[in-house]
Amino acid sequence: MALIPSPFPLAVLPTPLVRAHRLEQALGCGPVLVKRDDLIGFSCAGNKARPLEYLLGAARTEGCDVLVTGGGPGSNFCQAAAVAARTAGLDCVLVVPGASPAVLSPNLAMARACGARLHFTGEDREFVDAAVEAVASDLAAEGRRPLPLPRGGSTPVGALGFAMAARELAGQLDTLGMEPEAIVVATGSGGTQAGLVAGLRGLAKNWRLIGASVSRPVDEISARVLDIARGCARHHGSWELPRPEHVEVVDARGPGFGIPSAGDTRFARLAMETEGLVLDATYTAKSFRVTAELLQSGTPGPVVFWHTGGLVPAVAAFTQVRNT
Ligand SMILES: Cc1ncc(COP(=O)(O)O)c(C=O)c1O
Structure with a gap:
């Protein structure tokens, strides 16, 4: 089926x-x-518009109100996810490895311009997916309905x-x-x-x-x-x-x-x-x-x-x- x-x-x-x-x-x-x-x-x-159509379709069916995902400081997916979440009426939190930089990459600047909250972990890239889950749990504890997605929405x-x-x-x-x-x-x-x-x-x-x-x-x-x-x-x-x-x-x-x-x-x-x-x-x-x-x-x-x-x-x- x-x-x-x-x-x-x-x-x-x-x-x-x-x-x-x-x-x-x-x-x-x-x-x-x-x-x-x-x-x-x-x-x-x-390319990331295609997976986001299905991920957001599922998120809306499940009544999610905030998309939580992450990626490297130059991530195309983070930018695409932030704009797509906004289009679907969801908030967005992006988990990014490393320290908060003085100048954002163009992708992260675009993501923030359309309302995404950036969360810098201070840690390496391989810990991003775990940090996404942790941020999503914190949001759930506050009464939000998060959709956590691994890097790339893959x-x-x-x-x-x-x-x-x-x-x-x-x-x-x-x-x-x-x-x-x-x-x-x-x-x-x-x-x-x-x-x-x-x-x-x-x-x-x-x-x-x-x-x-x-x-x-x-x-x-x-x-x-x-x-x-x-x-x-x-x-x-x-x-x-x-x-x-x-x-x-x-x-x-x-x-x-x-x-x-x-x-x-x-x-x-x-x-x-x-x-x-x-x-x-x-x-x-x-x-x-x-x-x-x-x-x-x-x-x-x-x-x-x-x-x-x-x-x-x-x-x-x-x-x-x-x-x-
Ligand atoms: C421009 C571009 N091409 C290809 C890919 C690879 O796609 P995937 O992560 O689904 O392997 C990405 C991933 O972010 C991308 O930004």
């Missing part, structure tokens, strides 16, 4: 699927399609947003009469890839899906993606349960989380110069490099590059360019 909450609408769907002819020419490769979740039509939320319910996105992509590819050789997506906390894995199983599509891991070792994030994907499939009830062979992750961390390699920067520039794609250093520059290298190493098209957004830090980076 299906256990799917009604989504709270945020995104303008479907997002465009566009052919990147100039990029194909520059790379000397077969068809490249870009799934433009950077143009998702809800604030600057990018839960089986959140992943439903991307399971539905797999269906959306399949419909668009069908219209174009194309079958992809590969789909590449940036993987951080794992919910995006997990939802796609679950959705592709639900459609019985054996398409190659590659998660470009930007923050965790391959074994760790693969296990996590599988776990969330299986939880997501169980929500639906009649989808085939994903297995380990359905989860493919490559290590795209390079010099480290949030630090672009020379290749990341070079290919991000190419994406901008050929197609006007704005890529961020933490997620999409890394997943795009994986896509470009895949094509250059002889994988025939069509390959789908899933542009997951990251627009706030990407645009902010342009404010630091010197006029030389």
Whole structure:
């Protein structure tokens, strides 16, 4: 039996699927399609609008009045969650590791501007999810109805947003009469890839899906993606349960989380110069490099590059360019 909450609408769907002819020419490769979740039509939320629709749908059904979540100081998810909570009429508390900084990141500044309360833990990043639970318990003790969410909103319910996105992509590819050789997506906390894995199983599509891991070792994030994907499939009830062979992750961390390699920067520039794609250093520059290298190493098209957004830090980076 299906256990799917009604989504709270945020995104303008479907997002465009566009052919990147100039990029194909520059790379000397077969068809490249870009799934433009950077143009998702809800604030600057990018890929995170999709899970938030299902998470907020569930929160409203349960009568929650405050969303509690967290992430690193530059988190795109925190910004997206804060704006989405406001749109759904919920308050929002964001748990952020470390000390309260003198200057907020653009994402946290946006979150606070739309009413989110920022709670700096003074501790490391790995304690954020526990701190989210602790803040939620304190709020419950005060009589509030909190919805605690782990970093990235990467839960089986959140992943439903991307399971539905797999269906959306399949419909668009069908219209174009194309079958992809590969789909590449940036993987951080794992919910995006997990939802796609679950959705592709639900459609019985054996398409190659590659998660470009930007923050965790391959074994760790693969296990996590599988776990969330299986939880997501169980929500639906009649989808085939994903297995380990359905989860493919490559290590795209390079010099480290949030630090672009020379290749990341070079290919991000190419994406901008050929197609006007704005890529961020933490997620999409890394997943795009994986896509470009895949094509250059002889994988025939069509390959789908899933542009997951990251627009706030990407645009902010342009404010630091010197006029030389
Ligand atoms: C721009 C962007 N792309 C990709 C991801 C990865 O998504 P997930 O955390 O669901 O793996 C994130 C996560 O915050 C993101 O902000």
